[in-house]
Amino acid sequence: MRGIELFAGGGGLLLGSALAGFSHDAAIEWEHNSCETLRLNQSKDYPLVRGMDILESDVRTVGWSKYGTDLDLLAGGPPCQPFSLGGLARAALDPRDMFPAMTHALSVLRPRAFIVENVKGLLRSSFADYYSYILLRLQHPLLTAREDETWKEHLTRLSKEHTNGVHDELSYAIVPTLVDAANYGVAQHRHRVIIVGFRTDIQADWSFPKPTHSAAALHAAQMDGTYWEQHRVPQKDRHIITAKNGDASLKPWRTLRDALHGLPDPRSKESSQWLNHNFQPGAKIYPGHTGSVLDEPSKAIKAGVHGVPGGENMIRYPNGEVRYYSTREAARIQGFPDRYEFSGAWGETMRQIGNAVPVQLAQIVASSVAIALEEATVRNTMDNSIEDMTSANGRMDYAKS
Incomplete structure (x- = not known):
């Protein structure tokens, strides 16, 4: 067609x-x-x-x-x-x-x-x-x-x-x-x-x-431990989702941790083997600008960079550390295939991804x-x-x- x-x-x-x-x-x-x-x-x-x-x-x-x-x-x-x-x-x-x-x-x-x-x-x-x-x-x-x-x-x-x-x-x-x-x-x-x-x-x-997916199903998978076992997350780093809405018989909401599974940290040497997977420094937490936790769906990727209001383009780790998504991580969250490459510097690629339909x-x-x-x-x-x-x-x- x-x-x-x-x-x-x-x-x-x-x-x-x-x-x-x-x-x-x-x-x-x-x-x-x-x-x-x-x-x-x-x-x-x-x-x-x-x-x-x-x-x-x-x-x-x-x-x-x-x-x-x-x-x-x-x-x-x-x-x-x-x-x-x-x-x-x-x-x-x-x-x-x-x-x-x-x-x-x-x-x-x-x-x-x-x-x-x-x-x-x-x-x-x-x-x-x-x-x-x-x-x-x-x-x-x-x-x-x-x-x-x-x-x-x-x-x-x-x-x-x-x-x-x-x-x-x-x-x-x-x-x-x-x-x-x-x-x-x-x-x-x-x-x-x-x-x-x-x-x-x-x-x-x-x-x-x-x-096809629901918060209720994710909450159930976290409560019975299957989600944590799948990702080998230690007890101290577990963040259980509070939302319980939707049909529990559906698939669990996909989390940020799910989306980034298999991608190396952009600060590592292995990151150079991936397209658009470079570390972007400068992420900070301040009131209202808190980033996305690993064990829930990410906040909506925004077509902005450092000044995005809620820190939508940042990861927040269990220890409180934050960093910006790499272009490849943002692309993963939006469902773009790993072979699909973006043209431009980090801010420009984040604009393209933030404006996209998943x-x-x-x-x-x-x-x-x-x-x-x-x-x-x-x-x-x-x-x-x-x-x-x-x-x-x-x-x-x-x-x-």
């Missing part, structure tokens, strides 16, 4: 959808260092980025005609700064708001399905009207704003046309979901809004994948979309066959009479 990736960044959503079976015609990203990462891996013939166009370009300037209109998946995470808790939160007034560019691409490419990812901040009450606007624009990408029409005026018109049952030639059935990546086997707490849409003529039978979460969502599309194709083929047989039998009965 064919896909195109917008706002590709360092490649998290791209790799996840490739693992799910989508072959990408193109990846579009305006930021140079992120494109260098994609090019670097393509030059090494990394299979998941093989053969695709890498366009270092503003999405708004791309000519889509060369890619045709038989695309299966359009995916992307529009820049989150307009909605992020760490940004200025200006939404539609922020020039980095790329949701209009996303809907324009939808209107031209007309993919069978799309996946959009963004930050939890998008759901804040102050963004309620604009979030409604985003959802309606994704549902009806051809109903564009008129000249001199503000987004609020456009929202009013979209709402009326949507509730009046307007059926344009292109529309999407959408399902927005708030998820914590830790519930899907990612070794970090990462709360994100994921919006999945299917073109309404596809008639997909789809729902968001159910969680690869495993992307794979789970994209796989469910791929299955729904395949099943829809099979149903459509069977329906057409039955219709053809019915028509043929009708002609035979007519001929006999």
Whole structure:
């Protein structure tokens, strides 16, 4: 199945959808260092980025005609700064708001399905009207704003046309979901809004994948000792998770210790044998800046370096020592394969990783979309066959009479 990736960044959503079976015609990203990462891996013939166009370009300037209109998946995470808790939160007034560019691409490419990812901040009450606007624009990408029409005026018109049952030639059935990546086997707490849409003529039978991991299961594994035995952690270094939510019959949340298993300390000589695994000095603890403990999922990797508010990009050891994640460690936490290399200095690579979609979460969502599309194709083929047989039998009965 064919896909195109917008706002590709360092490649998290791209790799996840490739693992799910989508072959990408193109990846579009305006930021140079992120494109260098994609090019670097393509030059090494990394299979998941093989053969695709890498366009270092503003999405708004791309000519889509060369890619045709038989695309299966359009995916992307529009820049989150307009909605992020760490940004200025200006939404539609922020020039980095790329949701209009996303809907324009939808209107031209007309993919069978799309996946959009963004930050939890998008759901804040102050963004309620604009979030409604985003959802309606994704549902009806051809109903564009008129000249001199503000987004609020456009929202009013979209709402009326949507509730009046307007059926344009292109529309999407959408399902927005708030998820914590830790519930899907990612070794970090990462709360994100994921919006999945299917073109309404596809008639997909789809729902968001159910969680596979839980805090309750991790707590149980720590309490009965199996977790500590697996990692050979002495009694004095054990930190038992306090959270007990979720279904205990699921797999345990993956912890920071799980994610980093097998990686040498970046301060050791062995670290030179690993890609992007260099020690970064200067980590400190101060109020509110405490890092992540080894035996829980990491705090969400942030697209920042020394000044990240909660010390999200630091490990905190049982003895109280802290240090920054190496690029490879952060990549492991986000689910990037060890063979996948990042271009740039530590701060730049952490920005790419911190802006990425966890690869495993992307794979789970994209796989469910791929299955729904395949099943829809099979149903459509069977329906057409039955219709053809019915028509043929009708002609035979007519001929006999």
